[in-house]
Amino acid sequence: MVNLKRQIQQAATKHEELIRILAETDHAAPSLNKQKTLIANLEIDIAASDARVAAEEVRRLTELKDHEQYRDSIVRRLAYRATGKREAFEAQAHKEETEYFETLQREHREKETNKALKARLAAAQLAAQALEIQVAHHNEIQQELDQLFEAIFGGRTPGFPEEDERERLLELAVEAHKKASGRVEDESTAVRLLSDAQEHFRSSKIAMKEALSASNRHFFFNGVIADMIEHSALFRAQMEAMSARNLVLDAQFRSSLVETLPDVVISQDSAVKGNPFSSWVTDTVFQEEIKASAARVEQASAVLDGFMIEAAARLVAVKADFARRERELRDAWCALHKARETAFESLARRPLNASGKEI
Known part of the structure; x- marks a missing residue:
């Protein structure tokens, strides 16, 4: 029992450090899961946005072709003028120009939205990478703490029947x-x-x-x-x-x-x-x-x-x-x-004198 207490007191500082790091990194795993969900949703949104950008580009090129036909067609302009339909020509040309610029604006808005989504995805991926490092560090510290406890409490532990029972149930x-x-x-x-x-x-x-x-x-x-x-x-x-x-x-x-x-x-x-x-x-x-x-x-x-x-x-x-x-x-x-945590803390609080007895 005295040897167990001495082991615990010698490991107390290390134990406190490990517990502190675990507390600081506890948030990492749930945060990483949320970040992965965000990334998956952003990837879906970006795929849909890419499709809309492509569709708007096709639409813009079609509208541009119609607009240029009215803008640059001298023959069509003269034909409308000869038949006394100059105002109809001007109205149609204005309509084609308006539709083209509206399409151009929609394409621009969709491209800006697409750019913003991709920027959010890049930021989310960077955040996920940082969280993955924290999760890995958290797991390493948890493993180190488990090894510390196993070195002290592994096997039968006199004076701690609950710990022994929990160990048996774990097996x-x-x-x-x-x-x-x-x-x-x-x-x-x-x-x-x-x-x-x-x-x-x-x-x-x-x-x-x-x-x-x-x-x-x-x-x-x-x-x-x-x-x-x-x-x-x-x-x-x-x-x-x-x-x-x-x-x-x-x-x-x-x-x-x-x-x-x-x-x-x-x-x-x-x-x-x-x-x-x-x-x-x-x-x-x-x-x-x-x-x-x-x-x-x-x-x-x-x-x-x-x-x-x-x-x-x-x-x-x-x-x-x-x-x-x-x-x-x-x-x-x-x-x-x-x-084991309870047993560790209860013994760590009991100081020993130079001869190894409790004070």
Whole structure:
């Protein structure tokens, strides 16, 4: 106990300095968050302003062209004068000139607004950079204070059962947070793998449609090419279904709650038909087998869709649990820090004499 008090009194000056710096920089993190929000809003405003500036520039050039046509067109002026419509010409010319200068003013105002927004953005970015330095410094000081406390209070601390209990609760919170993080990682990976499996089943279903289409053409043309297309499509469908099944197995490895996918067996033609020995009956039987295979692919795909819905729901749940564990971890850290701060200050106020006993 005496050694603990001596350690605390020796660290008292350092502790006061660290606490002072933390108090001075406490504002930095919330201020930085506000500054980042301001920067994001300014960037949105600037993008909109850039678009308006571009639109006003196009409008100004159009108005300038109309204005110059009336201002510089001697032929048009003479034509109006010859028909006794000089006043109409002057009125139209004045109208074009007015519209041009109004457009010019709007463009100027928008450019000035744009310039002001960009100046505000530059200032906000500079302020954010300064705050980032303060936040980094604050975090370093906080880490230094944590290390100071850990050196003094780490492990069992005689005379401070509350600090020991807070330390135990923090260890439990750290372990729970770690497990929750692992569950989020596993369920996220499972969702990604199942999503990839769905893509393979979509490709398998497309290939089955191609095979069935080729089989129908074979009835009418009895062609070797149709048979080859059918055979290739069936092979691709089987490969895609196998890839989907393997991905589901990988997902099961990450999450034991992912169920087993039904086997998908796609009938494969043993030989290319379209030869003199091929019969209509044989072709009809095999086409029915293709339809049955397509139905099995559809069934397995529907089962997989159900797996995906369940996995997505689990991911939402484990993310919510992870967020709760994060809050509990922060609370446990704060509680331990407060207990250590209280213990530190209570012992720091008790002076020791030269022999190491309390005065």
